[in-house]
Each structure stands twice: as structure tokens, then as C-alpha cells.
Amino acid sequence: MAQSISVSFGMRFVALMQNLATLALLLLALPINATIVFVSLLINTLIAPFQKKQTTLKAAEKKNILISGGKMTKALQLARFFHAAGHKVVLTETHKYWLSGHRFSQAVDKFYTTPVPEKDSQIYNQALIDIVKQENIDIYIPVTSPVASYYDALAKQALSQHCEVFHVDAATCEMLDDKFAFSEKARSFGLSVPKSFKITSAEQVLNFDFSGESRKYIIKSIPYDSVRRLDLTKLPCDTTEETAAFVQSLPITPQKPWIMQEFIPGKEYCTHSTVRDGVVRLHCCCESSAFQVNYENVEHPKIREWVTHFIKELGVTGQLSFDFIEAEDGNVYAIECNPRTHSAITIFHDQLQQAADAYLSKEAIAEPLQALPDSKPTYWTYHEFWRLNEVRSFDQLGNWIKDMLRGTDAIYTFNDSLPFLMVHHWQIPLLLLKNLLMIKGWTRIDFNIGKLVQPGGD
Numbered sequence: 001m002a003q004s005i006s007v008s009f010g011m012r013f014v015a016l017m018q019n020l021a022t023l024a025l026l027l028l029a030l031p032i033n034a035t036i037v038f039v040s041l042l043i044n045t046l047i048a049p050f051q052k053k054q055t056t057l058k059a060a061e062k063k064n065i066l067i068s069g070g071k072m073t074k075a076l077q078l079a080r081f082f083h084a085a086g087h088k089v090v091l092t093e094t095h096k097y098w099l100s101g102h103r104f105s106q107a108v109d110k111f112y113t114t115p116v117p118e119k120d121s122q123i124y125n126q127a128l129i130d131i132v133k134q135e136n137i138d139i140y141i142p143v144t145s146p147v148a149s150y151y152d153a154l155a156k157q158a159l160s161q162h163c164e165v166f167h168v169d170a171a172t173c174e175m176l177d178d179k180f181a182f183s184e185k186a187r188s189f190g191l192s193v194p195k196s197f198k199i200t201s202a203e204q205v206l207n208f209d210f211s212g213e214s215r216k217y218i219i220k221s222i223p224y225d226s227v228r229r230l231d232l233t234k235l236p237c238d239t240t241e242e243t244a245a246f247v248q249s250l251p252i253t254p255q256k257p258w259i260m261q262e263f264i265p266g267k268e269y270c271t272h273s274t275v276r277d278g279v280v281r282l283h284c285c286c287e288s289s290a291f292q293v294n295y296e297n298v299e300h301p302k303i304r305e306w307v308t309h310f311i312k313e314l315g316v317t318g319q320l321s322f323d324f325i326e327a328e329d330g331n332v333y334a335i336e337c338n339p340r341t342h343s344a345i346t347i348f349h350d351q352l353q354q355a356a357d358a359y360l361s362k363e364a365i366a367e368p369l370q371a372l373p374d375s376k377p378t379y380w381t382y383h384e385f386w387r388l389n390e391v392r393s394f395d396q397l398g399n400w401i402k403d404m405l406r407g408t409d410a411i412y413t414f415n416d417s418l419p420f421l422m423v424h425h426w427q428i429p430l431l432l433l434k435n436l437l438m439i440k441g442w443t444r445i446d447f448n449i450g451k452l453v454q455p456g457g458d
Contacts, residue, residue: 043414062086063087065089066128069093074341079091080105084107091108097451099426116458117151117152142165153170166359177337178222179261198258200258215262216234217260220261221258222257270324271285271324273311276362279311296347297347297370387400435452
């Protein structure tokens with residue numbers, strides 16, 4: 001018992017110091033950030049009278065647009081699309097994230113908070129309907145977490161009586177979010193996916209005959225797991241005992257199944273597609289990694305063909321994100337699909353009005369909107385400075401500086417700089433202070449998603 005008390009005290013002490021140290025680092029960075037933002041705001045104020053409005057929308061063409069997920073950069077990016085095109089933007093988030101730094105963006109006209117949908121979907125639906133009625137919303141575009149995407153799909157039927165909902169239906173959302181069901185659906189369309197097995201108990205893995213397999217396997221939770229999703233342990237392990245220990249440590253149950261998927265060595269890619277009635281209207285593809293916080297568009301015809309084929313067969317409207325592996329032989333395999341906005345949307349930072357049209361226009365198009373060839377890659381500055389811990393040589397430092405200079409921050413823009421200050425020195429510090437008071441630790445800070453990633457978190 002004494003040992004248990006000692007371990008508990010040690011964990012609480014580590015959590016305490018973790019939060020205090022991070023708050024101290026953010027405090028040190030505050031003067032620099034504040035100076036950048038103040039200068040940006042001052043110059044914009046001085047030149048504003050001499051700038052011409054770029055939008056020529058008629059009153060009848062202007063839309064009132066509701067966007068959820070207000071704590072996330074991708075929601076801010078969508079807000080900037082529609083604001084630049086002359087539309088009114090209303091942003092929402094759950095009550096926990098009332099502190100969203102994006103509510104201070106000039107692209108956001110109104111900000112509301114809503115209940116957490118998974119606690120009571122009916123109350124959540126009514127909260128959205130109330131906002132839609134109050135703000136005369138024309139179209140609702142969910143920017144969701146993995147869990148919330150399903151609840152927004154459930155809300156679609158009720159909301160559709162009041163406005164357009166740019167999201168898939170609940171059944172499709174559930175199928176796409178289920179890594180195994182998605183894999184089977186893609187296979188039925190004649191598309192390439194890794195060999196997969198649905199796992200509902202550890203014994204299924206332990207009894208699996210790996211001897212006839214040419215490749216190893218990885219195992220992933222079908223319900224979203226913010227921490228374990230980065231674990232790419234290869235199965236089988238070096239020994240039977242190691243395999244058993246690893247698999248039995250996982251919370252595999254019939255209610256929370258996992259997928260055991262063939263591990264195909266190769267290059268990883270992620271995509272975002274904005275689609276309407278089975279037609280891809282905006283598409284981007286980027287090289288990927290387990291914890292993705294850098295985006296640079298790459299042209300990949302095979303992946304684009306795969307996505308176009310799948311979406312045409314599915315015939316949906318909404319936002320779909322795919323993860324791919326390009327094998328050594330050049331073939332591409334879709335690993336999973338997420339029926340929601342991908343942060344890679346930030347690479348359209350220099351095509352704001354065109355991106356807005358890709359969402360709103362119903363006119364026929366020959367090709368989807370793609371990133372410009374010279375579009376700057378996006379990153380999150382505070383993530384990049386954190387990575388300085390990994391620099392071990394002058395060559396690595398030089399490469400880090402080059403990457404910073406050739407890219408652009410996903411949150412900061414010269415014309416809308418306040419979110420850059422408020423996310424890093426309001427939103428995140430307040431979340432850290434809450435954790436400090438509760439003496440809770442966290443796995444990492446995700447400035448992109450605007451939250452602290454922690455076991456059992458949202």
C-alpha cells in the first residue's frame with residue numbers, strides 16, 4: 001500500500017511539474033508572439049482604409065454558414081475561406097472549449113458553445129437547431145472530432161429541415177469510421193486495401209496462424225483512441241510471450257473491437273476531399289506520418305484515382321479524409337477513411353475564395369480544386385520549436401531553418417493575426433491551468449487540434 005501511495009504521489013508530482021514547466025515556456029514566448037501580432041494589427045489598421053474589397057457577392061448570394069469544431073485550426077481555415085468569399089461565419093464548439101482562440105478571428109462573426117453530443121444527442125441537436133434559427137443559417141459544415149462526426153451525422157435529419165447539412169448520413173459515417181467495414185466496402189468496389197481481420201478478443205490474435213503470412217500485422221482500435229493510435233507494434237513480436245503480453249495489454253472487447261491489418265512497408269500519404277453528390281470538388285494529398293503536423297501538397301494520380309472511384313461509388317456529400325500506403329511496387333492501398341475535415345485543408349491558405357466555391361457551388365466542374373504548385377507548406381510554429389529538442393547537428397538545424405522559411409504557419413496570417421496569439425497564450429494556457437488545478441498530466445499538446453492529448457480525453 002505504501003508503494004502504491006508513493007507511485008501515486010510521484011505521478012501527481014510529475015503532472016504538476018509538467019504543467020508548470022510548460023506554462024513557464026509559454027510565458028517566455030508571449031512577448032515575441034504579442035509583438036508580432038501587435039505589429040500586424042497596427043499595420044492592418046493603418047492600411048485598411050486604402051484596401052479594396054475583393055468580394056463582389058450580391059446580397060442574394062451571401063450565405064450564413066455554421067462551422068463546428070471551433071478549437072481546431074481546420075475550422076479556422078474554413079471560416080477564412082467563407083469570410084474571404086463574402087459570407088457570414090458562425091463558429092461553434094463544446095462548452096469545454098469556450099476559450100477557443102479562433103473566436104477572435106476577424107473571419108468569425110459569431111461564436112456559440114454547445115453541449116457535448118455524446119452525453120445527450122437530443123439536447124445537442126436542439127442546441128444546433130437553436131443556433132441555426134437564431135442566425136438564419138443556410139448551411140452547416142461540421143468540423144468534428146472522431147467521436148462527434150457520428151453525432152453530427154445523426155443530427156443531419158433534424159437539421160436538414162432548417163438548413164443544408166454538408167455531411168454524410170449516420171449509416172455511412174458509421175461504416176466509414178469502422179476501419180474494418182470501410183476496408184470491406186472498398187474491396188467490394190474493386191479497390192486495393194490491406195488484408196484485414198476484425199478482432200473482438202485477444203485470443204483471436206494469439207490463435208492466429210502467422211506462419212503463412214508474407215507480411216507482419218499491426219493492430220488498431222476501431223473506436224478512436226487518441227493515445228494508442230500511434231502504436232505501430234508489429235505482430236507477431238519476436239517471441240510468443242512478447243506477443244501475448246502486448247495483445248493482452250490492449251482493451252479488446254466485442255463492444256470495442258480492433259482491426260488487425262497487414263502492414264505494408266512503403267510511403268504514407270493522407271488526403272482531404274470535399275465532395276458533393278459523389279463528385280470530388282476539392283482534393284489534396286500530402287506525405288503523412290503518425291503525428292501529422294506538417295502539410296505539403298504532392299501530386300499522386302493513383303491516389304486521386306482511388307479516391308475519385310470510391311467517392312463516385314459511394315455518392316455522398318461531405319468531407320472525407322483517407323490514409324494511404326504506397327508500396328515499394330508503386331501500388332497504393334487505403335488504410336482507413338475518416339468522414340471529416342483533414343488538417344491538410346490548411347494548404348489552401350492562398351486560394352480562399354476558390355475553396356469556398358468548392359464547398360458551396362453546385363455547378364458542374366471538370367476537375368477538383370487542387371493546391372497551387374507553388375503553395376507554401378503549412379506547419380504549426382510552436383510544434384516546430386518543440387522539435388528543436390530533436391536537433392543533434394548543424395546540418396539538422398540548417399534543414400529545420402530551411403523548412404521554416406519555405407513554409408508558413410497554419411494559424412498566423414498577416415491579415416488575421418489575433419488567433420495566433422490567443423490559441424497559444426489563452427486557449428492552451430487555460431487548459432494547462434485547469435490540468436494544474438486538477439494535478440493531471442497529458443501525453444502531448446496538439447496546437448493544431450487545440451487541446452491537450454491525454455488518456456481518456458476527447
